[in-house]
Amino acid sequence: MTQYRIPFNKPPFLGHELGYVKDSIANAHISGDGAYTRRCHAFLEEKLAIQKALLTTSCTHALEMCALLLDIQPGDEIIVPAFTFVSSVNAFVLRGGAPVFADIRPDTLNLDERVLPQLITKKTRAIVLVHYAGLACEMDAIMSIAREHNIAVVEDNAHGLFARYKGKYLGTFGELATLSFHETKNFTCGEGGALLVNDDSLVDRAEIIREKGTNRSHFFRGQVDKYTWVDVGSSYLPSDMLAAYLYAQFESAAEIQARRQEIWNRYHVDLAEWAAANRVQAPTVPDHVEQSYHLYYLLMPSLPDRTALIQHLKDCGILSVFHYQPLHLSNMGLRFGGRRGDCPVTEDIADRLLRLPFYYSLTPEDQERVIAALQAFTDWQ
Numbered sequence: 001m002t003q004y005r006i007p008f009n010k011p012p013f014l015g016h017e018l019g020y021v022k023d024s025i026a027n028a029h030i031s032g033d034g035a036y037t038r039r040c041h042a043f044l045e046e047k048l049a050i051q052k053a054l055l056t057t058s059c060t061h062a063l064e065m066c067a068l069l070l071d072i073q074p075g076d077e078i079i080v081p082a083f084t085f086v087s088s089v090n091a092f093v094l095r096g097g098a099p100v101f102a103d104i105r106p107d108t109l110n111l112d113e114r115v116l117p118q119l120i121t122k123k124t125r126a127i128v129l130v131h132y133a134g135l136a137c138e139m140d141a142i143m144s145i146a147r148e149h150n151i152a153v154v155e156d157n158a159h160g161l162f163a164r165y166k167g168k169y170l171g172t173f174g175e176l177a178t179l180s181f182h183e184t185k186n187f188t189c190g191e192g193g194a195l196l197v198n199d200d201s202l203v204d205r206a207e208i209i210r211e212k213g214t215n216r217s218h219f220f221r222g223q224v225d226k227y228t229w230v231d232v233g234s235s236y237l238p239s240d241m242l243a244a245y246l247y248a249q250f251e252s253a254a255e256i257q258a259r260r261q262e263i264w265n266r267y268h269v270d271l272a273e274w275a276a277a278n279r280v281q282a283p284t285v286p287d288h289v290e291q292s293y294h295l296y297y298l299l300m301p302s303l304p305d306r307t308a309l310i311q312h313l314k315d316c317g318i319l320s321v322f323h324y325q326p327l328h329l330s331n332m333g334l335r336f337g338g339r340r341g342d343c344p345v346t347e348d349i350a351d352r353l354l355r356l357p358f359y360y361s362l363t364p365e366d367q368e369r370v371i372a373a374l375q376a377f378t379d380w381q
C-alpha cells in the first residue's frame with residue numbers, strides 16, 4: 001500500500017475535546033440528550049437563529065427523519081440532484097419515495113433551479129437540495145417554485161454549516177435541513193449529524209420520531225406525567241460523549257473556519273495562473289454567496305487528465321480524490337429509470353472533478369508541496 005505523506009483528510013482535533021468527554025462521563029449522563037447535547041442544540045439554535053436543532057447519529061439519519069416527518073409514501077416523487085451523496089436520496093427511497101434526478105448548474109455544481117419546472121408533477125412531494133462545497137443553491141428561485149407548487153424543501157447542508165445566501169444562513173430556508181458531523185466535515189464527532197426544523201408545526205413530531213416514537217421529551221419537560229408510544233420513530237440520539245466532543249469544536253468554530261478560509265484562498269490564488277494556462281477550471285463563488293470553505297476542487301480538462309494527475313500526486317505522496325458518481329447512472333438509479341444523457345452536466349463534471357487535500361491541520365508547508373506538485377505536472381493527456 002502506498003503511504004501518503006499528505007492525506008486527503010484529517011479530522012480536526014483542537015485538544016479540549018477530551019476534557020469535555022471526560023466531563024460528560026463524570027456527569028454520569030452518557031446517553032442522548034445530556035448536558036452537552038443541550039449545549040450543542042442551544043449553540044446551533046442561537047447561531048443560526050432557528051426554532052429547533054436536534055443532534056442525530058448522522059446526517060443520513062437526519063434525512064431519514066425528514067422523510068418520516070414529511071410522511072413520504074410509496075410513489076411520492078422526490079426531486080434530488082444527480083450529483084450528491086447517496087443518503088440525500090436513499091433516505092426517501094426507504095419510505096417508498098421515487099427519486100427524480102435533476103441536473104446541476106455548471107458554475108456552482110448545485111441543483112439547477114432552471115430544470116425544476118419541467119420535473120415537477122402532481123406526485124412531487126419534496127425537493128431535496130445540496131449546497132455543494134458549502135456554496136448556496138439559488139434559494140430565491142427554488143423557494144418560490146416550491147411555494148408555488150406547495151412542495152417541501154429539505155436542505156442537505158452536510159457541507160455548508162455557517163455558509164450564507166444573501167446574508168442568510170444555509171439550513172434556514174427549507175422546512176427542514178440536515179447537517180453532518182462525519183469526520184470528513186468541517187466540524188466532527190466521528191459520526192454525527194443534526195436535524196434543523198424551520199417549520200414550527202414539525203417540531204413536536206421531530207422530537208417524537210427521534211425518541212423511538214415516544215413523547216419522552218414532553219415527559220422530561222413535565223408536559224405529560226408519563227411517556228408512551230405515540231407515533232412511528234426510531235433511535236436517532238447520539239451519545240452525550242459525542243456531543244461533548246462536538247461542542248468543543250463548536251466553541252472553536254471561528255478558529256476552524258478562519259483556518260479553512262486561509263487554506264481555500266491560498267489554493268485559489270496560488271493556482272489561478274496554472275489553472276488558466278492549462279484549461280483547468282477553479283471553483284466559481286457567486287457574489288451573493290458566503291461559502292463554508294468545505295472543500296477545494298478543480299475541474300480538469302478531461303477524465304484521462306484527471307487520472308494522470310491523481311497518479312502524479314500519488315507519486316508525490318499526496319492523496320487527491322474524485323467525488324460523487326452520477327446517481328441516476330448508479331445500479332439503484334438505473335432501477336428508477338435513470339438513463340445516460342438525462343443529466344449531462346453531472347455526467348461531464350463527475351468525470352473531471354478532483355478534490356485536493358483540505359483539512360484544518362494542513363500545514364502551510366504541506367499545502368505548498370501540494371501546489372508545487374500540481375505546478376510540476378506535465379503528463380497532460
Ligand SMILES: *Cc1c(COP(=O)(O)O)cnc(C)c1O
Nearest residue numbers: 058059060085087158180182193
Ligand atoms: C457526508 C454527507 C452526507 C452523509 O453524512 P453522514 O453524517 O455520514 O450520514 C449526506 N449528504 C452529503 C451531501 C454529505 O456530504
